[in-house]
Amino acid sequence: MILNEILSVFTSEYFFVVIRMATPIILAAIAETFLERSGIINLGCEGMMMFGAFFGALGSWLTGNPYLGLLLAIISGLVAGGFFGFMTISLKGNQIVVGMAFIVLGYSLTSFLYRMILGIQLHPVKVAGIQAFDIPLLSQIPIIGRVFFQQNPLVYFTYFVIIAAWVIMYRTSIGLKISAIGENPKAADSMGINVIRWRYICTIATGALFAIAGACLSLTQLSLFADNMTGGRGFFALAAVILGRWNPIGATAGALLFGAGDAFQMRLQAYGIPIPSDVLLAMPYVLTLLAVIFFRNRSSYPPSALTQPFEREVNKSHGK
Amino acid sequence: MSEIISDEQTKTNHLEKSVRKFEKYFSIFLPFLTVLGAFLVSALLIFIVGESPFEAIKALVNGAFGTLYDAAFSLNRSTPLILAGLGIAIGIKGGIFNLGGEGQIAIGGLFTTIVGIYFQMLPPYILIPLCLLAGFLGGGLLGMIAGYLNAKLNINTIISTLMLNYIGFAIVSLMVKGPLQEPPGIYIQSPKVGASAILPILIPGTRLHFGFIIALIMAVIIYIVLYRTPFGYELRIIGKNEKAAKYAGINITRTKVLGFLISGGLCGLAGGVEIIGYQYRLREAFLPNYGFDAIAVALLGQLNSFGIILSGVLFGGLRAGASAMQRAIHLPQSLASVVQAIIILFVAGSSALSYLPKYFAKRSVKNDTE
Numbered sequence: 001m002i003l004n005e006i007l008s009v010f011t012s013e014y015f016f017v018v019i020r021m022a023t024p025i026i027l028a029a030i031a032e033t034f035l036e037r038s039g040i041i042n043l044g045c046e047g048m049m050m051f052g053a054f055f056g057a058l059g060s061w062l063t064g065n066p067y068l069g070l071l072l073a074i075i076s077g078l079v080a081g082g083f084f085g086f087m088t089i090s091l092k093g094n095q096i097v098v099g100m101a102f103i104v105l106g107y108s109l110t111s112f113l114y115r116m117i118l119g120i121q122l123h124p125v126k127v128a129g130i131q132a133f134d135i136p137l138l139s140q141i142p143i144i145g146r147v148f149f150q151q152n153p154l155v156y157f158t159y160f161v162i163i164a165a166w167v168i169m170y171r172t173s174i175g176l177k178i179s180a181i182g183e184n185p186k187a188a189d190s191m192g193i194n195v196i197r198w199r200y201i202c203t204i205a206t207g208a209l210f211a212i213a214g215a216c217l218s219l220t221q222l223s224l225f226a227d228n229m230t231g232g233r234g235f236f237a238l239a240a241v242i243l244g245r246w247n248p249i250g251a252t253a254g255a256l257l258f259g260a261g262d263a264f265q266m267r268l269q270a271y272g273i274p275i276p277s278d279v280l281l282a283m284p285y286v287l288t289l290l291a292v293i294f295f296r297n298r299s300s301y302p303p304s305a306l307t308q309p310f311e312r313e314v315n316k317s318h319g320k
Numbered sequence: 321m322s323e324i325i326s327d328e329q330t331k332t333n334h335l336e337k338s339v340r341k342f343e344k345y346f347s348i349f350l351p352f353l354t355v356l357g358a359f360l361v362s363a364l365l366i367f368i369v370g371e372s373p374f375e376a377i378k379a380l381v382n383g384a385f386g387t388l389y390d391a392a393f394s395l396n397r398s399t400p401l402i403l404a405g406l407g408i409a410i411g412i413k414g415g416i417f418n419l420g421g422e423g424q425i426a427i428g429g430l431f432t433t434i435v436g437i438y439f440q441m442l443p444p445y446i447l448i449p450l451c452l453l454a455g456f457l458g459g460g461l462l463g464m465i466a467g468y469l470n471a472k473l474n475i476n477t478i479i480s481t482l483m484l485n486y487i488g489f490a491i492v493s494l495m496v497k498g499p500l501q502e503p504p505g506i507y508i509q510s511p512k513v514g515a516s517a518i519l520p521i522l523i524p525g526t527r528l529h530f531g532f533i534i535a536l537i538m539a540v541i542i543y544i545v546l547y548r549t550p551f552g553y554e555l556r557i558i559g560k561n562e563k564a565a566k567y568a569g570i571n572i573t574r575t576k577v578l579g580f581l582i583s584g585g586l587c588g589l590a591g592g593v594e595i596i597g598y599q600y601r602l603r604e605a606f607l608p609n610y611g612f613d614a615i616a617v618a619l620l621g622q623l624n625s626f627g628i629i630l631s632g633v634l635f636g637g638l639r640a641g642a643s644a645m646q647r648a649i650h651l652p653q654s655l656a657s658v659v660q661a662i663i664i665l666f667v668a669g670s671s672a673l674s675y676l677p678k679y680f681a682k683r684s685v686k687n688d689t690e
Contacts, residue, residue: 043478087665087668087669090672091668091669091671091672092671092672093665093668093669093671093672094668094671096417096478097615097619097664097667097668098664098665098668100419100612100615100616100664101616101661101662101664101665101668102661103612104609104612104613104616104657104660104661104664105658105661105662105665107609107654107657108654108655108656108657108658108660108661109654109658109661111652111654111657112652112654112655112657112658113369115652115654116369116651116652120652232482232486235479235482235483238478238479238482239479239483242476242479276494276497276498278490278493278494278497279490279494281490282486282487282489282490285483285486285487285490286483286487288479288483289479289480289483289484289487292475292476292479292480292483293469293473293475296473296474296475
């Protein structure tokens with residue numbers, strides 16, 4: 001009987017929710033894929049998503065316009081990404097440690113600013129959210145229309161990002177350059193690629209993407225800001241990158257898997273199926289761990305120069 | 321020609337020696353600079369949001385170390401931080417970045433609580449060590465899962481430890497809502513552990529308990545394990561250069577899994593000591609974010625036992641002082657975490673500062689030879 005109920009979850013409505021839940025994870029996973037390809041791991045994407053969620057909500061609350069909120073979120077992401085780049089590229093700080101700091105900073109600074117700006121509230125303050133928008137014609141297709149084309153604009157933006165990421169990674173010289181500096185920065189440097197500049201471009205651009213991913217949560221899924229609202233989605237993104245073997249399409253597939261798990265547990269909870277909610281809440285995390293174990297591949301390795309800061313060698317003949 | 325080079329070389333060697341000496345002192349000095357810088361940035365932040373930084377810092381310090389009671393409470397808060405910080409540090413020494421402290425603390429607390437409740441007929445001198453051992457094993461088991469997955473299946477430890485955190489939380493939640501819940505089941509918490517499981521209070525009338533002494537003892541033990549045992553030596557070689565360790569014939573799988581057991585075990589011990597020293601019963605998220613803070617404690621303490629005690633007391637003071645500050649001048653408690661994050665950033669950035677002595681030395685050599 002329970003099995004019947006569980007199977008009845010898989011409706012077009014369910015897949016609609018999967019896409020919506022997976023959107024922020026897809027954005028963050030694609031961003032992280034590019035960043036890791038360039039030789040930088042940003043463990044703090046969870047924190048950067050928190051910034052995006054907070055500043056998105058703040059901008060929307062201040063102006064009443066969720067798109068201005070999104071703009072503020074993007075600006076916060078650019079700044080955070082640039083700062084992350086400064087810490088890891090210029091100061092050559094340990095990327096894992098800086099990422100850790102961004103996790104803590106993301107949780108605590110947003111919580112601090114929220115209370116300082118909005119005061120201590122009993123209930124979370126509602127803000128204007130980005131409304132769903134049916135794409136003409138496409139949204140009329142049975143099932144597929146409901147699942148893919150009756151979503152909010154940030155989901156459509158994500159479709160664009162997925163395609164653009166694939167094109168940039170595999171069909172342009174930019175993708176080649178990024179992969180080169182992640183695999184062998186010294187060789188890339190000797191070929192005339194400016195490693196430092198490209199790594200900065202990656203951290204700043206992905207900072208904006210992380211922030212948009214966070215804004216997805218506060219502006220489309222909930223229309224409010226709450227402490228720790230990313231709830232580990234940034235970590236799912238990190239796992240999705242590994243599952244996707246540093247390929248943006250693979251990362252998207254990984255992120256969809258987590259979205260599916262998340263939407264599934266929400267559905268089961270809503271149906272009141274007699275499984276403790278803690279088990280359901282832990283499901284996406286267990287699923288992630290199992291997926292990483294199951295889809296492990298000894299032949300796929302992270303970019304060789306991942307986590308290694310780049311130091312340009314000084315011309316030795318010059319000194320003597 | 322060769323004479324000139326050898327002359328230059330001795331000069332460089334000599335310089336390198338003095339640089340190394342200077343670096344040693346510089347590295348001791350660095351954490352203090354780091355904390356000072358972090359506090360300045362935090363003061364700036366408080367100023368920007370329109371509060372007085374002086375008032376805030378005064379309230380913070382007063383709250384943390386103003387009276388004997390406050391100071392004792394700060395040491396109470398620093399106890400789990402020192403224990404977990406030692407765990408993180410021994411991991412990093414072995415090239416293991418344990419991000420699973422959160423979950424390991426939770427499971428350690430769970431195991432200790434179970435022993436403390438179900439074996440409460442035992443006398444304290446048996447029950448307390450048993451409780452501590454249970455906490456160590458609980459955290460250690462969770463850590464070992466990540467270590468085993470990494471060594472055998474090449475699973476990225478960042479992902480496995482982060483995911484195991486949430487799984488650990490879920491197990492604790494399930495237990496305090498189910499089999500371990502205090503009857504009649506109104507509150508989401510376990511019953512109290514037996515009186516014979518509870519650690520003695522060190523200064524009467526305060527919250528400072530024997531767990532702090534345990535933390536100090538563990539700091540000494542970890543130092544001995546790392547620097548006076550073959551296992552510690554092997555672990556440090558793996559941390560420095562895994563390939564070299566392989567060529568030297570060190571059993572990497574075994575040493576790494578053991579490293580994870582100790583790293584997770586100390587985090588679990590932190591959870592266990594918290595239960596039988598201070599909270600006496602298990603609740604959900606009974607030590608929120610301590611696993612992450614422990615990483616900051618370990619790094620600020622330069623992975624050194626003595627340094628970890630100092631930075632643990634600093635972070636414990638921050639934790640204790642922040643709640644007092646919130647009561648006194650209405651700055652949200654999360655400010656303490658912001659300060660901690662800034663400290664971690666400064667620690668990460670300070671590696672750039674540690675290049676300074678070498679940089680100046682190189683320049684002076686160059687200037688001399690030119």
